[in-house]
Amino acid sequence: MELSSGFHGRSEPHIFSTSGGKAMGKLIEATHEFAGFEINMKPVLDIVEDIFRRATPGALKQVDDATDERALPYSNLDELMDVLSVTINRISCEITYRLSVGEDAHSTTLAVAQIVKGYSWDAKVVLALAAFAMTYGELLLVIQLYATNPLAKGVALLKQLPEVLARADLLKPKFDMLANLINAMVVVAKCIVEFKELPSKYISPQDPELSSAIADIPSAVYWTIRSTVVCSLQIMNLINMGHEFLPSTADSWELSSLTHNINGIYDDLVEKLNQCRKRINERKDIEAFQTLVRLFEATHIDNIKILKALIYAKDDQPPLWDGTSKRRVSIELLRRKSVLLLISDLEIPDKELLILQQIYNDSRGQTGVESQYEVIWIPIVDRSTPFDDMKRKQFESVQAMMPWHSVVHPSMIQPAVIRYIKEVWGFSKKPLLVVLDPQGKVVNHNAMHMLFIWGSSAYPFTKLREEALWKGETWRIELLADSIDPNINNWAKGKVICLYGGDDLDWIRKFTTTAKAVARAASIEFEMLYMGKSNPREKVRRNMTAIELENISHTLPDISLVWFFWARLESMWHSRAQHGMTVKNDLIMQEILTMLGFDGSEQGWAVISRGTDEITRAKADTALKSLEEYTAWATELAEKGFVPALNDYIKSLQTEHHCNRLILPGISAAAIGSINERVVCVDCGKPMEVLLMFRCCTD
Incomplete structure (x- = not known):
């Protein structure tokens, strides 16, 4: 027996087009006469979804899920169902009657729309799904229980279901197609319900994201109701024809076309729903940000x-x-x-x-x-x-x-x-x-x-505490490095200390050998500590290893301390700059920038100190030359002392020609203009030229 011998209601292909879909939306919109009372449909939709989940094509295998612990809490729904059950039953009866007398799916859909005309759009679609869920759920419940429950078996016999189940292999594709369409209808309904639940505090129908979705919802409701009608028709034909029911090509085409159409509607709605959520989150974030601003401006008794x-x-x-x-x-x-x-x-x-x-x-x-x-x-x-x-x-x-x-x-x-x-x-x-x-x-x-x-x-890390700490500071070796190596404090009690750096190992060997020879000639206790460069990589690590193996001088116990030495200097610069200090009015700032300039050059450098107030420094060539020419200033030692005599000789070697480079990490391109006037050359006092450098440094 062909499907044409059963109930009719098949769709015309043209109505699945974009223009046809929009026209259907206009038709159902014309029936809408909202009565003004809102109902929370989510609990009903949860029940409907639970029914569809349990009434799956797998039920043809008589799977008993009576012990399933995922049951929904159906309590507290009595009052809600008292209001809605009459409408749900009326929709079910209307669909059954109209299809049984041969009315087409479109006319039946509009008849259902008349029944739910006073409800909101989310309620319309959930009520139609609930009506179909009763039909579908009753059928699958009997199928699941007929082999073990005498009552279900009797009902199944009257519905000719044993003959249908005997051909379950032929019916599986049909139920798979129904399941796909049902899943599509449920996600569309959930999407429409979610639109209803969007917080009006953060989004309104006047917002383009929501207004666009509102314009599409009538069409989505039409096609979802129509899909319940078509699914109901498939179930009725299955029951009424029994073993004679054979799915037709046209039958399959309609189900697949509806599924494709509903999925397309869902994709469009969920995209707009995500846009709405994005807008809501943006407004929530703005509100939260403003709340945070006010909170930090207020006074509190604790944190x-x-x-x-x-x-x-x-x-x-x-x-x-x-x-x-x-x-x-x-x-x-x-x-x-x-x-x-x-x-x-x-x-x-x-x-x-x-x-x-x-x-x-x-x-x-x-x-x-x-x-x-x-x-x-x-x-x-x-x-x-x-x-x-x-x-x-x-x-x-x-x-x-x-x-x-x-x-x-x-x-x-x-x-x-x-x-x-x-x-x-x-x-x-x-x-x-x-x-x-x-x-x-x-x-x-x-x-x-x-x-x-x-x-x-x-x-307590306040600005006042920072000012107080700086007031007690002078440029001395302890400020420069005492937190880097604990030996500094002991050495500073009488020894001459030399901190030196750079990554040229040949210069390091020459400089340290010469410095040791000068220390012996001057009969002074002399300690040297290698400080590397601000971005210590493999070359500095190899230098540290060589210095230790050759017993050239002391090194820091960990290469991270080399980085910390330079990071502290940068921190000193930032700290002094925040308090308005410049090289023009502050000796400590001059020395900090000189040290950072040493690091920015390709040469080595040395700082030599004794006690708390004797300190000098020079770049590689000058530092080495001043020590090599020790005899030229050795006669000054008795009168001036080692470090002051060395300092005077270093100054005598300096010329007007110089080329200093200074790298200030942590300064953005946008902030360069604001610091330009504060950064001047430590040698001549002129403003330094600003160049933007991008560096990727590998050894």
């Missing part, structure tokens, strides 16, 4: 409100990871403590972490106020790319190196917080150390420079 605003705690779980105890801890542990926020991306250099770790661990061993602070790592992760397994491992690797606190996961730092950190605190790439006092007030937007220069003795 908890600020910390909770910065770190989003999910599911009320402790949001912090204690790097020492290796467990999650509460923000409450930091109440009324000074907190340093270490802000960086996931690519914070290992050498920088090692130095911070050493400073932090040293502070934990102290008993004074210097230990009364805590550190939290705030990782800034680009949210435009997925946080994949590689990023997760990178985050965990960095986190494992930290003895202080960190957030459990980077997602706890919300977009508004990231925006605040970038726009207000100025984070770009280089790590920041923002200081919050016990009341949560920002007292320093970046204490990294203070920490590098003075370590934990810079506590």
Whole structure:
């Protein structure tokens, strides 16, 4: 028996076109007479989806899922179903009647639209799906139970289902096609319901993202209702024809065409839904950012409100990871403590972490106020790319190196917080150390420079403390390097100290050999320490190895300390510059820039000091020549002393001709103009020419 002998209702091909689809939307829109009362349809849609999930083509195999523990909580729905059950039954009866008398799918769809004309658009589509879910669910329930349940078996016999099930292999493609269409209808319905649930506080029908979707929803509702009608027709033909039912080509074409059409509608709606969500998130982020601004402007009795605003705690779980105890801890542990926020991306250099770790661990061993602070790592992760397994491992690797606190996961730092950190605190790439006092007030937007220069003795890391520390400083060897090597303090009590650097090993050999010879001739105790270059790579590492093997001089115990020596100098420059110091009015600034200029050149250099107030320095050629010509100034030693005599001779060797280069890391191209007038040559006092350099340095 052909399908034509059963119920009719097949679609005309032209109505699947874009113009035909829009016309159908206009027709159903003409029936819409919203009564004004809103109903939350999501619980009903959850029930419908659960029915379709259980009534799958796999039911033809008589799979009993009665013990399935994933059952939905159907309680508390009685009142809702009291309101909707009459309408659902009426839709089901209307579809059954109209199809049984041969009415086509389009007319039946419009008849259903009349029944639900007073409901909102999301309610229309969910009610139609619920009506079909009853029909489909009843059929599949009987199929699942007829072999084991006498009642189901009797109903199955009356419906001729045993004969149908005997040909299950022929019917599987039919049920697969129905399942595909049902899945498509459900996701469209869920999408429409989600549009209804969008928060009106952050998006309105006047917004282009939402208005465009609203214009498309009537068409989506029409095609979803029509699909329930066509599916109902397939079920009715199956039951009424029994073993004589054979799926036709036209039958399959209609189901596949509807599935394709519904999937296309879903793709369009979900794209617009994502656009709406993006707009909502943008407005939420703006609101959260403004809230954060107000929060930091307000006065608080402690720091908890600020910390909770910065770190989003999910599911009320402790949001912090204690790097020492290796467990999650509460923000409450930091109440009324000074907190340093270490802000960086996931690519914070290992050498920088090692130095911070050493400073932090040293502070934990102290008993004074210097230990009364805590550190939290705030990782800034680009949210435009997925946080994949590689990023997760990178985050965990960095986190494992930290003895202080960190957030459990980077997602706890919300977009508004990231925006605040970038726009207000100025984070770009280089790590920041923002200081919050016990009341949560920002007292320093970046204490990294203070920490590098003075370590934990810079506590409480305020600008006032920074000014006080600088007032007690002069340019001396202890300021330059005492935190780099503990031997410096002992050597400074009477010995002449020479710090030297560069990466030319031949010059190093010549200079150190000559310096030792001069020290013997002058009968002075002499100690030398190699400081390398600011970007220590393999060449500096090889030099350090050679210096140790040849017993040329002392070297630092770890190459990261070479980097730290230069990083401290850069921090000194930043710190002094922030307090308005220039080479024109500040001796310390002059010496800092001279040292940085040494590093920027291709030559070696040397700083020679004795005590707290005798210090001189020179580039490679001048330093070596002054020592080679020791006899020219040796007669001055008795009167002036070794370092002052050497200093005077170095000055006598200097000429007007010079070419100094200065590299100031951490200065953006945009900031160059603002610092140009503050950077002048230490030799002639003229403003230095500004050149923008890009460097990729490999050995």
